[in-house]
Amino acid sequence: MSKTSAPAAPKTGHARILGRLKRERSLWAISAVALVWVAIFCYGPLYGLLYSFFDYRPGLNLWDCEFVGLKYFQEFFLLPDFTKILRNTLVISGLNLTIVFIAPVIFALLLNELHHSGFKRTVQTISYLPYFVSMVVVASIMNTLLSSNGTINELLMALGFIESPIAFLNEPDLFWGIMTVTNIWKGIGWSAIIYISAITGVDGELYQAGAVDGLGRFGMVWHITIPGILPTVVLLFILGVGNLLNTGYEYQLLLGTPMTRDVYEVIDTYVYRYGVQMGRYPFATAVGLIKSVIGFILVILSNLASRKVTGMSIM
Amino acid sequence: MKKTHWHRLLSLLLAGALTFSLVACSGGEGGEESTGGDTTTSGTESTGGEGGEETPASDLVAPSETVGEVNEWGYDPTVETLEIDVYAGIGDQSTFELDEEGGKAVMDQWLLDNLNVVINQTYSSNDTTEQLNMMLASNDYPAVLTNVPDTMANTFAAQGRAINLTGYVEEYGDNITRRMGDYLNMLRDADGQLYKLATLWGSTPNVAGYDFGIRYDYWLELGEDEIYETPEEYYETLKAVIANHPTNDNGDKTYGVTGTNASGDQGMTMMNAMLGAYGFVSGYKVGDDGSFTHWVNTEEGREAALLLNKMYREGLIDPDYLNTTYEDYITKLTTGQVIGNLGTWWYAWTGGHETWSVSEGDAYDINKRFMNVSCHAPDVAMEDTTLLTSNFLGSYRCVVTDKCENPADIMRYLNWENSELGNMIVGWGAPSETNNWNIDADGNWIVSDDIMNVSQKNLYYHLTKEQNGGMLYVLSAAGGWLKDDDLSDFDKIDPRVDRVSIYDYWPVDPETGAFSDEGVNICWMNYTAPAFDTTLYSVTFDPNEPISQTNQTVTDTISTYLANIVTASSEEAASAAFDEAAASLGSLGIADLEAFYAESYAANSEQMAG
Numbered sequence: 001m002s003k004t005s006a007p008a009a010p011k012t013g014h015a016r017i018l019g020r021l022k023r024e025r026s027l028w029a030i031s032a033v034a035l036v037w038v039a040i041f042c043y044g045p046l047y048g049l050l051y052s053f054f055d056y057r058p059g060l061n062l063w064d065c066e067f068v069g070l071k072y073f074q075e076f077f078l079l080p081d082f083t084k085i086l087r088n089t090l091v092i093s094g095l096n097l098t099i100v101f102i103a104p105v106i107f108a109l110l111l112n113e114l115h116h117s118g119f120k121r122t123v124q125t126i127s128y129l130p131y132f133v134s135m136v137v138v139a140s141i142m143n144t145l146l147s148s149n150g151t152i153n154e155l156l157m158a159l160g161f162i163e164s165p166i167a168f169l170n171e172p173d174l175f176w177g178i179m180t181v182t183n184i185w186k187g188i189g190w191s192a193i194i195y196i197s198a199i200t201g202v203d204g205e206l207y208q209a210g211a212v213d214g215l216g217r218f219g220m221v222w223h224i225t226i227p228g229i230l231p232t233v234v235l236l237f238i239l240g241v242g243n244l245l246n247t248g249y250e251y252q253l254l255l256g257t258p259m260t261r262d263v264y265e266v267i268d269t270y271v272y273r274y275g276v277q278m279g280r281y282p283f284a285t286a287v288g289l290i291k292s293v294i295g296f297i298l299v300i301l302s303n304l305a306s307r308k309v310t311g312m313s314i315m
Numbered sequence: 316m317k318k319t320h321w322h323r324l325l326s327l328l329l330a331g332a333l334t335f336s337l338v339a340c341s342g343g344e345g346g347e348e349s350t351g352g353d354t355t356t357s358g359t360e361s362t363g364g365e366g367g368e369e370t371p372a373s374d375l376v377a378p379s380e381t382v383g384e385v386n387e388w389g390y391d392p393t394v395e396t397l398e399i400d401v402y403a404g405i406g407d408q409s410t411f412e413l414d415e416e417g418g419k420a421v422m423d424q425w426l427l428d429n430l431n432v433v434i435n436q437t438y439s440s441n442d443t444t445e446q447l448n449m450m451l452a453s454n455d456y457p458a459v460l461t462n463v464p465d466t467m468a469n470t471f472a473a474q475g476r477a478i479n480l481t482g483y484v485e486e487y488g489d490n491i492t493r494r495m496g497d498y499l500n501m502l503r504d505a506d507g508q509l510y511k512l513a514t515l516w517g518s519t520p521n522v523a524g525y526d527f528g529i530r531y532d533y534w535l536e537l538g539e540d541e542i543y544e545t546p547e548e549y550y551e552t553l554k555a556v557i558a559n560h561p562t563n564d565n566g567d568k569t570y571g572v573t574g575t576n577a578s579g580d581q582g583m584t585m586m587n588a589m590l591g592a593y594g595f596v597s598g599y600k601v602g603d604d605g606s607f608t609h610w611v612n613t614e615e616g617r618e619a620a621l622l623l624n625k626m627y628r629e630g631l632i633d634p635d636y637l638n639t640t641y642e643d644y645i646t647k648l649t650t651g652q653v654i655g656n657l658g659t660w661w662y663a664w665t666g667g668h669e670t671w672s673v674s675e676g677d678a679y680d681i682n683k684r685f686m687n688v689s690c691h692a693p694d695v696a697m698e699d700t701t702l703l704t705s706n707f708l709g710s711y712r713c714v715v716t717d718k719c720e721n722p723a724d725i726m727r728y729l730n731w732e733n734s735e736l737g738n739m740i741v742g743w744g745a746p747s748e749t750n751n752w753n754i755d756a757d758g759n760w761i762v763s764d765d766i767m768n769v770s771q772k773n774l775y776y777h778l779t780k781e782q783n784g785g786m787l788y789v790l791s792a793a794g795g796w797l798k799d800d801d802l803s804d805f806d807k808i809d810p811r812v813d814r815v816s817i818y819d820y821w822p823v824d825p826e827t828g829a830f831s832d833e834g835v836n837i838c839w840m841n842y843t844a845p846a847f848d849t850t851l852y853s854v855t856f857d858p859n860e861p862i863s864q865t866n867q868t869v870t871d872t873i874s875t876y877l878a879n880i881v882t883a884s885s886e887e888a889a890s891a892a893f894d895e896a897a898a899s900l901g902s903l904g905i906a907d908l909e910a911f912y913a914e915s916y917a918a919n920s921e922q923m924a925g
Contacts, residue, residue, distance in 0.1 A: 059451025
């Protein structure tokens, strides 16, 4: 008579979780501080979202303030300049997500083609220095370059391209272009670091195989390097889409003039002046929540699109 | 199954975090202290948290025991040291504490030795309003707040966080009531209660205001017999000077005037100067019936804007006037790239002779300076211009908060600060042999001979003042003209100086009253616009009221339209831009703003009358 042992009773859910926690205790220990940080600084402030639904005035207990529902959300969508503000935000973000985003990728690819390591390092170092220049200094540099007696005007006049100086910073038609060029200059080196790192991670044997198959330099970039760094590019792009409505406000406030207001006023500048500076915190919070929700939806959608089109996704 | 468990755990954690943050953050927001009274803050009609009833004298907190004798400084010190915790607005706390010139130590010691007072003053590096809002939210603020915007003072009162000072002022504030006169009524709320005092108040001691300035040496070259009087004549004069000096010594093209990129300027200062020549107040034409009309709705506004456009088209306005920093503005004046000054008078002073007299030393020619000039519109008498404005109450307030346990003692100190002697001491530092002023045997306030040379003001007057702690602790004292008039008694001030304030002074000939410095006389000999009291025209916007947003929107929009008008390529285009501005601002609610200004003016007038 064969002796059969009864199968072990399946572990309960709690036991299973505890077992897993025990097994992974070293990982949990490592990430404990980060989790606490996230809990305190990322989830704790979520409470503040409630302020957008109340007529909150600093100093009063939130629960003593009148509940106004979606009043401040409606106010945002009914702003007299809403269309203009949204258009400017989308255009500036669009330029950042396309031209400014892709420039570091191209720069990294070009840098990778340099063989003289000293020159390569020098170029790379110089390229990311502007990232550390504060926006105030950048604004000052742009003023010096683009004022009526600035370097650019003097050069153009000396070359005979123009007869009288152009007030570049007062030209609404030029604002987006100047901003885009400035953003590229400021961020190209720094943003390229991650792509250079990704390129370094591409398997060297692929290049050898490519060479055997007769790929030239351009072919290797096109068929090996770009596909190799594509997951990184896609990841950063998807995350960037989440920031579509976050254009920042420093550049606009420092270099914008009344003449360029129609093209520089974005959600962030508006909220800064009409929310924070005027002490209308519920309004500022409401707009922040709207931006976050839209950003979240955009991340999900772009992730889905990416998964469908390229097969790559972050979730 | 396994996955589901993890999802549950994650959901539980998220829900827990949210609940935790909800519970943790819902407390500590003022609690009981925040529940007092009406929260409405509308202009000067705030209702105090104590029900708007005057605190009966019997309910006043009694002052601490004093020495019982008023000392030579006009103060009866408390037996125990009076400590006053003060928040003084935006500032550099580290510089204040570092006390490089030693003035803080000197003033601290003097206050302790002579008044038995210690002031613990703090500043914030961020905006005062933002800081005060944070203080309200955290219920963490000191006994006294100064340099507080009027709106925030109203907020403290409305939330019951400001002490009703009415009874204390009546009991201990005789200097305050005497020197502020009827203006004190304007600080009262709708029920006549005082929850705030003014700080840095008083009439303007300035000779000049909005300026139609010009390089004096260049103007002399024109050989004109008389100075220009109207904006149009100013334009003609600038044009003539530019024709004589098309480039500066560096070879840069010269311009008549420029502006700064500061928010609030960007062309508005030039326009405001123009409007001042037409007698407009804060950009509004005030009718005899008390109506207010914004300049975009007036023909005078059109005339002024079109003149600016003409100046721009003819190269008299610097094309970079919208994005020139203050420092660049001054440099352009100093290097002679800009030969006039349309707007703030002292820019020309700083960028002009104040710099040249130092940099050129003995070779400096006294005529090389900017002359401040007042202009009037053709149909407006100089007496009716509003170029030199004076708001007696200033923009800042002092609040004694509910954290204060000894309001009577505080009020006694504030009252001393508002005595003539106290005002001078907190402004200039205590009188002594080493300070800019001293008191002689007859009780006269004698200024040092060192400060009689205005060209050396920075070296002697301002540095010495810093070394003596002048202006370090101004809680609610006057910042304006320490003038001998019906309200104040400053007849002891040395007759060799005039227009004395806590900031400045001017040496004069005691016999003639003329400025003793020849250069100063040149600067101001053609500034004849009288001071215009704008106190009744002051407006407070509650950020929570829609009118506040209307005001901000109009302010933003008007600067864009003004830039479009000024830089238009032809007079027709400028005029069309003006029409567009009027139509656009009309749709943004400028009529509401006009009505609000009129209502505020009427309310202020009524309140001032008591």
